[in-house]
Amino acid sequence: MKKLNRIPVLPKGHEITWWICRAALFIWGVWGLFHGYTSELIQAAFAIIFTHLWDMFQLFGGKSFITKMPYTIQTMLNVFICFSCVVGTTLNTRTDFTGIDIPEHIFAGYLACMGGFFLGDIMQGRKEPLKVSVHAMFAFAFSVTLLVGWEIYEFTMDRLYGFVMQHGQLPFSYGLTDTMVDLILGVGGGLFAMFMGAFERAGIIGKNKKEVRAEYLRKREIFKKEKERLALMNQEQEAD
Numbered sequence: 001m002k003k004l005n006r007i008p009v010l011p012k013g014h015e016i017t018w019w020i021c022r023a024a025l026f027i028w029g030v031w032g033l034f035h036g037y038t039s040e041l042i043q044a045a046f047a048i049i050f051t052h053l054w055d056m057f058q059l060f061g062g063k064s065f066i067t068k069m070p071y072t073i074q075t076m077l078n079v080f081i082c083f084s085c086v087v088g089t090t091l092n093t094r095t096d097f098t099g100i101d102i103p104e105h106i107f108a109g110y111l112a113c114m115g116g117f118f119l120g121d122i123m124q125g126r127k128e129p130l131k132v133s134v135h136a137m138f139a140f141a142f143s144v145t146l147l148v149g150w151e152i153y154e155f156t157m158d159r160l161y162g163f164v165m166q167h168g169q170l171p172f173s174y175g176l177t178d179t180m181v182d183l184i185l186g187v188g189g190g191l192f193a194m195f196m197g198a199f200e201r202a203g204i205i206g207k208n209k210k211e212v213r214a215e216y217l218r219k220r221e222i223f224k225k226e227k228e229r230l231a232l233m234n235q236e237q238e239a240d
Contacts (some may be wrong), residue, residue, distance in 0.1 A: 002044075002060045003062065005058055005059055005060075005061065005062070007055055008058065008059070010071055013205075013209060014072070016077050017075055017078065017079065018051060018074070018216050020053050020073065020076050020082075021079060021081065021082035022048055024082050024086050025044045025047050025048050025051070025082055025085055025086065026044060026048065028044055028085060028086045028090070029041040030038065030040075030044075031044070031196040032044070037112035038092065039095075039205055040083065040085075040089065043085060043089065044085060047081050047082075047085050050073075050077070051077070051078045051079055051081060051082075051207040052132055053074060053077070054069065054071055054073075054074035057069055062112060065122045065125070066122075066206070068114075068122045069118060069119070069122065070118055073111075073115050073118060076111055077111065077116075080104075080107060080108065080111060083104070084104050084118050086101065088100045088101070088104050089145025100182075101182065101185075102185060103185045106180035106184045106185050106186070106187065106188060106189035106192075107189060108146075108147065108150070108186050108189065109125065109143055109147060109185070109187055109188060109189030109190035109191075109192075110189040110190065110191075110192060111149060111189075111190075111193075112142065112143035112146040112186075112191040112193050112195060113134070113139045113140055113142070113143035113189070113197065114139070114183075114193050115139075115140040115143075115146075115187075115194035116139030116140065116141070116142030116143055117132045117135065117136075117193075117197040117201070119139075119141075119142060120138050120139060121135075128219075128220070128223035129216060129219045129220060129223070132201050132202045133198070134195060135197075135198070135201060136194045136195070136198035137194075138195070139194055139197060140190050140191065140193075140194040142185075143186070143189075143190035143193070143194075144186075144187060144190060147182075147183055147186040147187065147190070148183070150186075151179050151183065155179075170195060172236070181237065189195050199202065200212070201202060202216070203216060
């Protein structure tokens, strides 16, 4: 039997935040069940599972790169999930206010893109640092993939369990409009994060930007010289 990894100890502030989010989701789901909203209990269960993603990465990730994903991403994700369910879903199902979707989807795109930046760093490891432009495009593509995946999830939940996450049923077009607006908002948040992340890694903005820029250029120069050295060795071997 494969031995599971240990879950690293978290800073208390992050750990407390995680458990507050999980408790809020549990209370919200149970409250919905006793007030005739059975679907909210199902949604809360899925949401609580997603708040344990980082823990599952650590337990079952083995020696793969996924175990190096920073816990700060999970903290932002947990706060986002909690807010979206407890506040967003409650307002959508019990009031006529629909504007809560706007900040939710913008922040979703931002969060997904920042996660893409971290994922690019982790996957690259000790290899040559990614060019900032390539890194930014990878992070943005990653965020768009997650945004599309979420809309597929909403469509599936609506069809299987009778949810109204897309605010429309076939063959009416309002559900399609809602999906496209969600994607546009999410892509907008992702674009903002793409430029912010790129500028930060290029040493244009952020704390210690001069040091960050110098370190980035230093690593690029080291790998450039290493490539030149290997190319010269290959030429010498071919000449012999």
